[in-house]
Structure formats: C-alpha cells, structure tokens
Amino acid sequence: MATIKAAILGFGTVGQGIYHILKERKQELLEKLGVELEVAKILVTDASKERVQNTLHLMTESIEDVLAEPGLHVVFEAIVNEEPAFSYLKRAVEHKCHVITANKVMFAKRGQELEQLAKEHGVGVGYEASVAGGVPVIKTLKNILLVNNAQRIQGILNGTTNFILTKMRIENVPFEEALSEAQRLGYAEADPYNDVSGQDAFKKLMILSSLAFGEQPNWAEIEVIGVDTISQTDMEAANLQNLRYRHVAEIERLADGTLVGKVTPLLVDNVHPLYSIDDVNNAVTVDTDYIGTITLVGPGAGMYPTASVMVEDYAAIMLKGVGQAVSI
Numbered sequence: 001m002a003t004i005k006a007a008i009l010g011f012g013t014v015g016q017g018i019y020h021i022l023k024e025r026k027q028e029l030l031e032k033l034g035v036e037l038e039v040a041k042i043l044v045t046d047a048s049k050e051r052v053q054n055t056l057h058l059m060t061e062s063i064e065d066v067l068a069e070p071g072l073h074v075v076f077e078a079i080v081n082e083e084p085a086f087s088y089l090k091r092a093v094e095h096k097c098h099v100i101t102a103n104k105v106m107f108a109k110r111g112q113e114l115e116q117l118a119k120e121h122g123v124g125v126g127y128e129a130s131v132a133g134g135v136p137v138i139k140t141l142k143n144i145l146l147v148n149n150a151q152r153i154q155g156i157l158n159g160t161t162n163f164i165l166t167k168m169r170i171e172n173v174p175f176e177e178a179l180s181e182a183q184r185l186g187y188a189e190a191d192p193y194n195d196v197s198g199q200d201a202f203k204k205l206m207i208l209s210s211l212a213f214g215e216q217p218n219w220a221e222i223e224v225i226g227v228d229t230i231s232q233t234d235m236e237a238a239n240l241q242n243l244r245y246r247h248v249a250e251i252e253r254l255a256d257g258t259l260v261g262k263v264t265p266l267l268v269d270n271v272h273p274l275y276s277i278d279d280v281n282n283a284v285t286v287d288t289d290y291i292g293t294i295t296l297v298g299p300g301a302g303m304y305p306t307a308s309v310m311v312e313d314y315a316a317i318m319l320k321g322v323g324q325a326v327s328i
C-alpha cells in the first residue's frame, strides 16, 4: 500500500478541518483511492502554538521546509490573501504537487495563471472551496458547460453576511453581535471587512465569471455594496412588508458580449428564489441556454463543509486524472 504525503498551508478553521477529515476518513480514502494519505507538514505563522493535539511536530513556518518533504504529493492551501499564497502554490506546482485551494482572494486574481502553470507541469488544481463553501458549484459548472452556455449567474455567495442578515431579522440582534457570532463559528474572514463590504462575494463572482464565461469583466466597473449599511430599523421596515434582505452577487453576458455584474443588498419578496435561503447558506442560480435555470443551495462557510470539498477535489484528481480535474 502506497503512502501519499500531504501538506496543509494555514491551520485555522479550514486547515484544521482538512486535518480532521483526512484523519477521520483515512480508511475510506484508502479503500476508494488505494493510498494512505498522511499529513507530513503544516505551515503557519507561529509554529510554537499547538492548535490541535499532537500536531506540533508537523508545524513549520518555512515553505522551504514544506517543499523539502520527500514524496510530497499534494498541498492544501488555506491561508489568506494573494501573497504569499500564490507564490507558495506556484512553487508547489513547479515541485509537481497537486494544489487545492480555498483562497478566493488569490484565485480570483491569479487562478488562470495557476491553472496554466499546473497544466504545464501535469498536476491538478482544485478550487471548489473558493466559491460558496460546501456548495459544489465549480464541479457543477465544469460538468454542464461543456455543452451549455451560461447566460447569467446570480446568488448569495457569502455565508457570513447571510448569517448576519438572518440573525438580525429573526432574533433582532444588532449587526455587530451577529458578526461576532459569525466569527466565533469560523464563518467570517480573518478580516471581516471582506465579508461585510461585499469584497469576498465579489472575488467569488470573478472566479465564477472566469469559469462560466472564460473571462472576467473589468473589476473597476463592478459596483460592490456591502451589508454594513443595513440598520435594524431598515430590517424592521422590511419585515413589516414581508420582504427580506439578501446580499446578492450577479453577472450576466449581454447580447453584445459585454459582461455586466454587481454585488449589492437586495430586498426580495416571498416568490423570489433567494427569499428562503437563511443562515450560513449560499445559493447559486445559473441560467443556461439548453438546461434552463438550475439552483444549488448549501452551507457557504464553516470548517467541515469547506474542508470536505477540498478533500473531495483531491480525491477527484486521484480518481479521474489531472485532465479532468483542472478547469475547462
């Protein structure tokens, strides 16, 4: 039986989730993939801090140390921001490792470059977790857009803001209190500005745009408005009219070929498809020419939903081969 070595970059909510799942599903992965997956290195900024029992010996603060691990086969990246994440994954790819990322800030900007590099080196890139947490929107789009053309994508792409809006509406708690709860539950970004300002949903929308339309619009032309402008008074007024606030990201290809998009709070009525999407859930609706409209719904953030789709990405690369795992 072959043992395959994995490294985890970042050991917060998502990185720890990957570690737990690889441990908990060791036997199932062995049966399904025919290999034993062993976490050989974990990269953090402070290697002296023990986050999970019996992992101190795996910790390092150096990417050189990670890449020096003999037989390293896959790198799971769950750190934050474009850099050093992109440079680390670039080096991992050049090292002939498959790379799996949850980092939408990096992937929105450098994803296409990373995929090209991976192709040249014959390794796979998984990025399901970078959009809508546990909702399998990336693999669904890859599967249906071989024949169908996407016309429009609309959705709730941020779990934290949907959680906040739901708590404010149902429990009448102030914005700040709902945000603290989202942070405690591991939904919010290290800097929650990205969630509440709409920047996190915007990056996810750009990743979907690359996949669905083969390109991204000019970022400067996309209007991005966060939920931090919504007060409890606004929420009460909406409630009285049986309307609900949703933070909606959308992008559409116009007849002249132009891509137009926006990220903004929207008041929806009870016949709108996003009306019933509460809590940390996300929803993504895709209009296509042949299938028509499909909607995917599920947890948009959190340790296990996010980490599990990263492990699924790796399993898919192992089972189907690199050609099918990388983006179309």
Ligand SMILES: NC(=O)C1=CN([C@@H]2O[C@H](COP(=O)(O)OP(=O)(O)OC[C@H]3O[C@@H](n4cnc5c(N)ncnc54)[C@H](OP(=O)(O)O)[C@@H]3O)[C@@H](O)[C@H]2O)C=CC1
Pocket (backbone or CB within 6 Å): 009, 010, 011, 012, 013, 014, 015, 043, 044, 045, 046, 047, 077, 078, 079, 080, 081, 083, 084, 102, 103, 104, 105, 129, 130, 133, 186, 187, 188, 189, 190, 300, 301, 302, 303, 306
């Ligand atoms: N939380 C969620 O539900 C989801 C998160 N994501 C994405 O996954 C990524 C990780 O998120 P999350 O786990 O919540 O974040 P956390 O803040 O919980 O954890 C981040 C981890 O990355 C480490 N880290 C940060 N910068 C560096 C660096 N330069 N070098 C080495 N390690 C570094 C931190 O180390 P240290 O502990 O030493 O500070 C920490 O362990 C982000 O890109 C996020 O957008 C995607 C989908 C869902």
Ligand SMILES: N[C@@H](CC=O)C(=O)O
Pocket (backbone or CB within 6 Å): 130, 132, 133, 157, 158, 159, 160, 161, 187, 188, 189, 195, 200, 300, 301, 302
């Ligand atoms: N902070 C993000 C985490 C997942 O991408 C969110 O709340 O959606």
